[in-house]
Amino acid sequence: MTDSAKPNLRIIVASTRPTRVGGAVGAWVREMAEAHGEFAVQVTDLRALDLPLMNEPHHPSQQNYTKDHTKAWSADIAAADAFVLVMPEYNFSFTAPLKNALDYLQKEWMHKPVGIVSYGGISGGLRAVTTIQSVFLALSLHPVKPAVTIQFVASMIGEDNTFTPTDSILRSATPMLDELLRYEAALRPLRG
Numbered sequence: 001m002t003d004s005a006k007p008n009l010r011i012i013v014a015s016t017r018p019t020r021v022g023g024a025v026g027a028w029v030r031e032m033a034e035a036h037g038e039f040a041v042q043v044t045d046l047r048a049l050d051l052p053l054m055n056e057p058h059h060p061s062q063q064n065y066t067k068d069h070t071k072a073w074s075a076d077i078a079a080a081d082a083f084v085l086v087m088p089e090y091n092f093s094f095t096a097p098l099k100n101a102l103d104y105l106q107k108e109w110m111h112k113p114v115g116i117v118s119y120g121g122i123s124g125g126l127r128a129v130t131t132i133q134s135v136f137l138a139l140s141l142h143p144v145k146p147a148v149t150i151q152f153v154a155s156m157i158g159e160d161n162t163f164t165p166t167d168s169i170l171r172s173a174t175p176m177l178d179e180l181l182r183y184e185a186a187l188r189p190l191r192g
Contacts, residue, residue, distance in 0.1 A: 006038060006039050007038070007081035007184045008042065008079055008081045008082070009040065009042070009081070009180070010043075010077070010080035010084075011026060011029050011030055011033065011041065011042070011084045012043075012046065012083060012084070012086065012101070013025075013026035013044070013045045013046060014046055014085055014087040014088065014097060014098035014101075015046075015086075015087070015088050016047040016050075016095070016097045017047075021088075021153055021161075022086055022088060022119075023045065023047075023161070024157055024161050024162055025086050025153065026043055027162070029084055029148075032174070033084070036173075038181050046095075046101055049073070049101070051069060051073065051101055052069070053100055054100060054103055056070055056104070059106075060103070060107075070104055070105075073101070073104055073105065074104075074108055077105055081112060081188070082112055082115075082183070083114040084180070085117070085132075087117070087119075087125060088125055088128070089118065089119075089120035089121075089124075089125040089126075089128035090128070093132075094128040094129075094131060094132045109140065109141050110139065110141075110190075111142070111190040111191045112142065112187060113141075113144055113179075113180050113183035114136060114141045114143050114180075115143070115144050115180050116132075116143065116148070116176075117147070117148040117173075117176075118149055119149075119150035119151075119153040120150075122152070124149035124152075124153075129149075142187060146172065147172070147176055148169060148173055148176060150169055156169075
């Protein structure tokens with residue numbers, strides 16, 4: 001299957017801290033998704049995207065965007081068929097840059113599946129996963145149940161800033177990607 005015939009998977013790296021580990025985890029997720037072979041894979045790094053705090057005068061449901069950064073973000077997300085969020089847990093929740101990026105748009109997210117790769121300390125980011133569920137509901141994003149949860153992520157980052165997962169983390173990626181593929185096909189008719 002050619003990349004143009006494959007569903008477009010957008011991996012979104014949600015941490016913007018200069019000392020983050022999210023970039024390394026995101027690079028690993030990209031490798032896993034490309035090895036899976038069923039998606040055309042792209043990565044969006046919210047640190048590089050650098051969206052300002054929501055500054056559009058109109059509600060996102062109108063899609064009456066006035067800012068070039070919003071128009072570009074809208075086109076990128078509209079072109080995606082499925083998502084993987086690579087997200088840390090900050091204070092029992094998900095990051096402000098991720099919330100801002102989600103809030104910029106509405107219809108572009110609708111009826112698309114989302115997988116989660118969460119990371120952190122002892123909880124592996126699970127409290128952040130819990131708090132983002134209501135946002136998914138509001139945007140008609142459809143989370144898949146298989147997920148990747150990375151506890152004590154700092155212990156898996158090497159001196160060269162690469163992520164080396166445990167065997168159980170490694171095995172959890174494929175079921176998530178398989179389910180994203182199934183959900184994408186099932187939801188495609190709703191996107192018309």
